[in-house]
Amino acid sequence: MKAHIAKETPRKESVSTENDNGSEQASLRGAMAATLIGDGLIGNKQSNQRSICAGCNRPTPTSCFCVALPAQRIHLERSHCLVLQHPHEARRKNRSLPFVQHCLDSDSLTVHVRKRLSKNTDQTVKDLLYRPPEEANERSNVWLVYPGEEAVSLTEALEQRRDDNSRITLVFLDATWKYAKEMDRYNIQHQQYPANMLRVQLAEQDLAPLLTRPCRFDIRTPPTEQHLSTAECVAWVMAQAEERPDIYSIIMKPLDLMVQQWHSCKETRTTNDD
Numbered sequence: 297m298k299a300h301i302a303k304e305t306p307r308k309e310s311v312s313t314e315n316d317n318g319s320e321q322a323s324l325r326g327a328m329a330a331t332l333i334g335d336g337l338i339g340n341k342q343s344n345q346r347s348i349c350a351g352c353n354r355p356t357p358t359s360c361f362c363v364a365l366p367a368q369r370i371h372l373e374r375s376h377c378l379v380l381q382h383p384h385e386a387r388r389k390n391r392s393l394p395f396v397q398h399c400l401d402s403d404s405l406t407v408h409v410r411k412r413l414s415k416n417t418d419q420t421v422k423d424l425l426y427r428p429p430e431e432a433n434e435r436s437n438v439w440l441v442y443p444g445e446e447a448v449s450l451t452e453a454l455e456q457r458r459d460d461n462s463r464i465t466l467v468f469l470d471a472t473w474k475y476a477k478e479m480d481r482y483n484i485q486h487q488q489y490p491a492n493m494l495r496v497q498l499a500e501q502d503l504a505p506l507l508t509r510p511c512r513f514d515i516r517t518p519p520t521e522q523h524l525s526t527a528e529c530v531a532w533v534m535a536q537a538e539e540r541p542d543i544y545s546i547i548m549k550p551l552d553l554m555v556q557q558w559h560s561c562k563e564t565r566t567t568n569d570d
């Protein structure tokens with residue numbers, strides 16, 4: 297069992313886990329969910345002898361990204377981010393979700409580490425998921441950001457709630473593409489999702505500004521150039537939902553620094569090996 301939460305600020309998080317097989321990190325881009333594959337980012341024989349930063353839990357000074365974290369954590373006014381994380385994803389080293397966890401305040405993020413939703417799901421998570429509609433038209437205030445036949449684009453979903461100030465629960469699945477599909481399928485088959493949940497997928501129009509540059513979190517090899525890391529996907533959707541583009545750039549700052557550090561470590565190792 298492992299809670300990968302900034303130590304200085306406990307967050308509302310469920311950390312119960314179950315036994316299962318391997319998991320990696322998934323994210324969404326376009327109508328597809330992404331799987332970022334790779335391993336052994338900073339973990340090498342020397343890492344055990346390095347000191348670990350109490351802020352970001354990374355080896356310091358080579359891999360600490362605290363300098364890139366915001367002075368004040370982001371507070372989401374119009375949404376709450378609920379991440380349903382596969383247990384094996386929680387144990388991976390090369391995750392991007394910690395960048396989101398280090399940048400959001402405790403009232404804005406809940407991470408639930410379980411393979412599936414069930415009657416035993418924590419009450420905090422249930423409260424976020426099974427919220428009664430706040431409007432007479434029963435417009436959903438729970439959005440699952442995951443592709444599916446009935447999914448609407450993010451642009452369309454935002455258009456539908458124009459002038460609506462109720463707080464949305466933004467639900468993300470954090471797992472490999474394979475495990476995310478399993479989580480989604482189970483929750484559908486066992487009717488674990490709220491009845492009025494809106495399924496949202498990132499269509500090309502939603503991601504136009506991101507499609508012109510190469511993969512950002514390239515320490516794990518994505519299956520295609522068009523895949524986003526979990527942190528980038530979550531940051532992008534939150535920024536749109538909150539109408540705050542700075543949310544995306546604040547979260548990308550430590551992520552970019554970590555990727556940069558990883559590349560320079562890799563170059564150093566290559567040079568030493570020559």
Ligand SMILES: [Zn+2]
Nearest residue numbers: 349352360362
């Ligand atoms: Zn640090």
